[in-house]
Amino acid sequence: xxxxxxxxxxxxxxxxxxxxxxxxxxxxxxxxxxxxxxxxxxxxxxxxxxxxxxxxxxxxxxxxxxxx
Amino acid sequence: xxxxxxxxxxxxxxxxxxxxxxxxxxxxxxxxxxxxxxxxxxxxxxxxxxxxxxxxxxxxxxxxxxxxxxxxxxxxxxxxxxxxxxxxxxxxxxxxxxxxxxxxxxxxxxxxxxxxxxxxxxxxxxxxxxxxxxxxxxxxxxxxxxxxxxxxxxxxxxxxxxxxxxxxxxxxxxxxxxxxxxxxxxxxxxxxxxxxxxxxxxxxxxxxxxxxxxxxxxxxxxxxxxxxxxxxxxxxxxxxxxxxxxxxxxxxxxxxxxxxxxxxxxxxxxxxxxxxxxxxxxxxxxxxxxxxxxxxxxxxxxxxxxxxxxxxxxxxxxxxxxxxxxxxxxxxxxxxxxxxxxxxxxxxxxxxxxxxxxxxxxxxxxxxxxxxxxxxxxxxxxxxxxxxxxxxxxxxxxxxxxxxxxxxxxxxxxxxxxxxxxxxxxxxxxxxxxxxxxxxxxxxxxxxxxxxxxxxxxxxxxxxxxxxxxxxxxxxxxxxxxxxxxxxxxxxxxxxxxxxxxxxxxxxxxxxxxxxxxxxxxxxxxxxxxxxxxxxxxxxxxxxxxxxxxxxxxxxxxxxxxxxxxxxxxxxxxxxxxxxxxxxxxxxxxxxxxxxxxxxxxx
Numbered sequence: 001x002x003x004x005x006x007x008x009x010x011x012x013x014x015x016x017x018x019x020x021x022x023x024x025x026x027x028x029x030x031x032x033x034x035x036x037x038x039x040x041x042x043x044x045x046x047x048x049x050x051x052x053x054x055x056x057x058x059x060x061x062x063x064x065x066x067x068x
Numbered sequence: 069x070x071x072x073x074x075x076x077x078x079x080x081x082x083x084x085x086x087x088x089x090x091x092x093x094x095x096x097x098x099x100x101x102x103x104x105x106x107x108x109x110x111x112x113x114x115x116x117x118x119x120x121x122x123x124x125x126x127x128x129x130x131x132x133x134x135x136x137x138x139x140x141x142x143x144x145x146x147x148x149x150x151x152x153x154x155x156x157x158x159x160x161x162x163x164x165x166x167x168x169x170x171x172x173x174x175x176x177x178x179x180x181x182x183x184x185x186x187x188x189x190x191x192x193x194x195x196x197x198x199x200x201x202x203x204x205x206x207x208x209x210x211x212x213x214x215x216x217x218x219x220x221x222x223x224x225x226x227x228x229x230x231x232x233x234x235x236x237x238x239x240x241x242x243x244x245x246x247x248x249x250x251x252x253x254x255x256x257x258x259x260x261x262x263x264x265x266x267x268x269x270x271x272x273x274x275x276x277x278x279x280x281x282x283x284x285x286x287x288x289x290x291x292x293x294x295x296x297x298x299x300x301x302x303x304x305x306x307x308x309x310x311x312x313x314x315x316x317x318x319x320x321x322x323x324x325x326x327x328x329x330x331x332x333x334x335x336x337x338x339x340x341x342x343x344x345x346x347x348x349x350x351x352x353x354x355x356x357x358x359x360x361x362x363x364x365x366x367x368x369x370x371x372x373x374x375x376x377x378x379x380x381x382x383x384x385x386x387x388x389x390x391x392x393x394x395x396x397x398x399x400x401x402x403x404x405x406x407x408x409x410x411x412x413x414x415x416x417x418x419x420x421x422x423x424x425x426x427x428x429x430x431x432x433x434x435x436x437x438x439x440x441x442x443x444x445x446x447x448x449x450x451x452x453x454x455x456x457x458x459x460x461x462x463x464x465x466x467x468x469x470x471x472x473x474x475x476x477x478x479x480x481x482x483x484x485x486x487x488x489x490x491x492x493x494x495x496x497x498x499x500x501x502x503x504x505x506x507x508x509x510x511x512x513x514x515x516x517x518x519x520x521x522x523x524x525x526x527x528x529x530x531x532x533x534x535x536x537x538x539x540x541x542x543x544x545x546x547x548x549x550x551x552x553x554x555x556x557x558x559x560x561x562x563x564x565x566x567x568x569x570x571x572x573x574x575x576x577x578x579x580x581x582x583x584x585x586x587x588x589x590x591x592x593x594x595x596x597x598x599x600x601x602x603x604x605x606x607x608x609x610x611x612x613x614x615x616x617x618x619x620x621x622x623x624x625x626x627x628x629x630x631x632x633x634x635x636x637x638x639x640x641x642x643x644x645x646x647x648x649x650x651x652x653x654x655x656x657x658x659x660x661x662x663x664x665x666x667x668x669x670x671x
Contacts, residue, residue: 003092005114005259009266012085016078016270016451023074023447031445035278041447044274051270 006059013052020045071218075450082454083244085263086461090248090256100493103253104473105172105344110255112350114262116357119341120365121261124268125205125463126212126456129369133439134432136366136373137409139311140297141670143373144366145319150328152359152663156656158333159342159355163652164641165544166339167351169632173343174336175478181543181633183551184482189558191478193532194336195471199504200525202467203511209460210237210512216437218453238512241457242505245465249472249501254344257462257469261341264458265361271455272368278443279375292378301671314598322601326608330537337470348641352652359659363666369436376408376435379442406430408438464508472500523581527569534604535561535611542615547627547634553619561611568606574599 024042032039097103110118135143171177175194179187211234213219219233248256283289290298296311312319332338332355342354411420411428421429440452476497481488539558542549570586573579574596579589583599593599630637643651 003089003096003259005262008085008089008259009263012081012263013266013270015081019074019077019081020447020451027074027447031447034445035443035448036282038278040274040278040445044270044448044451048270 004059004062006055006062010052010055010057010059013048013055015052017045017047017049017052021049070221070446071450071453072446074447075453078450079454079457082267082458086244086260087247089259089263090251093252093256093259096255097251097253097494100476100490100497101172102255103494103497104469104476105340106253106255106258108344109346110258110344110350112345112353113357114258115341115345115350115354117265117361118258118261118344119338119354119358120362121265121462122338122341122466124265124365124459125466126460127205127208127463129268129456129459130208130212130433130436132366132369133373133376133435136370137377137407137432137435138373138430140293140374141299141366141370142296142310142312143370144666144670145312145323146328147363147366148663148667149320149324151332152363152659153324154328154332155355155359155362156659157329158339159352159359160652160656161635162333162540162544163342163352163355164348164638165633165635166343167345167348168638168641171343172477173473174334174339175474177633178539178543178554179478179482181630182549182554186539186551186554186558187478187482189555190536191474191482193529195474195479197529197532198337198467198471198474199507200511200529202464202471202504203508204515205460205463205467206238206241206508207512207515209241209457210234212437212456212460213237215434216441216453234516238509241461241464242509245461245468246501246505249465249468250498253497254340254469254473257465258341258344260458260465261462264455264462267451267455267458269368271452272372274448275439275443275452276368276371276375279372279379279439282443283375283378289374289378293374297374297377299671301667312595312597314595314601318598318601318605322605326534326537326604327601329541330533330535330604330608334536334540335533336474337466340470340473349643349646349650349652352641353650353655356652356655356659360662363659363663372439373432373435376439377406379407408442409435410438468501468504468508471504472497475500475504527581530600530603531562531565531569531607534565534607538608538611538615542612542619543634545635546616546619547630547636548619548624549615550619550622550624552622553615553617556618557611557615560614561607564610565603565607568603569599572599572602 020041022045024039024045027041029039096107099107101107132143132146135146165181166174166177169177169180171180173191175187175191178190214233214237219236220230223230223233223236248260252259280286280289283292301316314322338355342351345351345354409430409432412431413420436456440449440456444452476493480496480500481493485492535558538561539554542557543554567586569583571584571588571590572593573584573589574582574593577583577596579585579587582596593602627637632638643653648654
């Protein structure tokens with residue numbers, strides 16, 4: 001197929017994850033009054049980052065197997 | 069609404085990826101098969117996710133949350149009675165003929181099985197429908213961007229008049245969709261649909277989680293809502309005792325059988341995703357794989373609607389309320405709303421719209437947007453909005469890819485220019501993408517001017533679609549069905565739908581677009597939904613009977629020509645070499661059992 005779909009998905013989630021985690025660490029905590037006092041940016045950013053990295057790992061493994 | 073640079077950054081990254089995918093895939097598109105059928109080389113799970121994603125346009129996301137807010141968990145019937153059984157059926161029983169006949173589109177299957185006129189009827193009505201659906205999607209997105217004031221601040225800063233937001237939204241979404249389809253064709257559309265699937269989950273899961281936490285979990289939510297909201301089947305015995313206003317028979321036959329099977333089994337928009345699969349067994353697994361996330365989607369899209377209604381006023385009046393949208397946002401109108409759902413505001417007077425009983429008419433479509441604004445701080449709000457935009461765009465792209473295929477193969481190649489080179493058809497596909505989108509833009513603007521015309525068109529589409537499944541069912545499972553039978557059956561089914569609609573009226577509606585336009589009311593239905601379901605039942609039954617009758621009166625086709633097109637003339641696909649979890653039948657049974665369990669849990 002040329003491009004394993006897991007690579008762009010992984011890439012997008014990793015980048016958004018990093019953005020959210022970074023923002024979650026830096027931003028004023030007052031904004032989390034909305035989200036019941038939970039720093040959703042940080043936590044959900046971490047989840048997305050983990051998911052993104054797993055997708056990239058799977059995508060690359062499939063790619064390597066294809067080349068062999 | 070106040071978006072900060074982090075929200076814009078997330079949206080920007082998404083658009084870069086969307087166009088990037090199209091650009092990378094451009095090198096792969098060499099033949100028309102690559103462009104229209106993704107080279108028939110997509111693995112099953114990717115097709116499966118694209119299969120539900122193509123249907124998961126924003127109307128679906130926003131509409132399901134709206135019905136959740138309006139009717140409660142009974143909305144899940146659209147999934148657990150409607151979509152899932154139909155998806156299992158198309159995967160196990162119908163895909164062997166779609167994929168096995170090597171038809172390149174659903175109308176083309178009709179030509180192989182029946183004749184040219186049946187295909188022509190289906191192809192032309194389908195092409196018109198897709199263009200309008202994509203236009204309506206575009207219009208809805210531009211409206212939402214306006215209502216949520218997403219672009220107000222940047223436009224003010226750049227000194228561009230606010231009226232331009234609408235034009236900009238339409239133009240921008242058209243360009244993005246055009247860009248990635250033009251480059252990568254169906255593969256690009258499918259990849260982006262899968263991307264959008266994950267984005268929707270990523271954007272809505274934290275929303276549901278926060279909402280549930282806020283109302284005290286599922287039990288807390290149930291306590292806050294009227295008891296009918298937490299049951300899907302209790303009270304379905306009579307239309308008077310449930311919020312949908314439909315009795316169980318109308319629901320199961322009308323929604324579960326006729327409408328859902330008609331959509332999931334015959335609509336090329338979704339079937340095209342399965343036709344792109346890399347093998348017969350992958351094509352058959354596509355809808356079955358799709359069914360698994362689909363059955364869980366009510367928790368993602370219906371639940372936010374329930375939470376939005378369930379949030380009692382004291383929970384709503386946390387400091388964040390000022391950010392949600394309530395029509396013109398004046399606080400004295402809040403009292404008319406319910407939870408996070410605002411009342412509709414009459415644009416002429418600025419007052420809340422009241423119905424005949426003096427109760428405010430609620431704007432349920434704002435359930436999802438208001439939930440996002442209520443719970444999400446900047447940052448993740450960007451993610452939620454991106455998910456929403458993504459679903460609008462893939463709704464559009466799905467229609468455009470279906471349109472360019474049907475146009476090129478079933479209309480252009482058949483009636484305008486047969487026997488051209490493959491390169492020519494590939495070129496035509498790209499041209500069709502451009503004018504398909506141009507027509508959608510026109511449709512989107514038509515929707516702003518002539519609201520009634522849009523309602524009327526959707527009504528006509530409903531009439532055209534209702535009988536379709538009878539034609540396919542007889543075509544695939546009764547070898548005696550003939551082309552004349554199918555054609556006359558379809559026309560009479562559509563006519564029956566129109567006549568039934570013209571002679572009945574839902575309670576409380578005035579004659580006109582809602583029914584009874586033939587000037588006579590034979591029957592009054594307790595709700596619009598009941599009327600829709602029964603219109604479909606009448607259309608289906610008429611088409612079914614007329615097709616049989618006319619087929620018996622006309623000459624049967626030679627059986628040899630029907631190999632691969634009709635059940636009794638086709639070898640069963642061999643699945644013995646596959647492990648059990650890859651066998652369509654086993655998957656289908658598993659899906660049905662799980663769906664039954666969900667029905668029982670939320671009885």
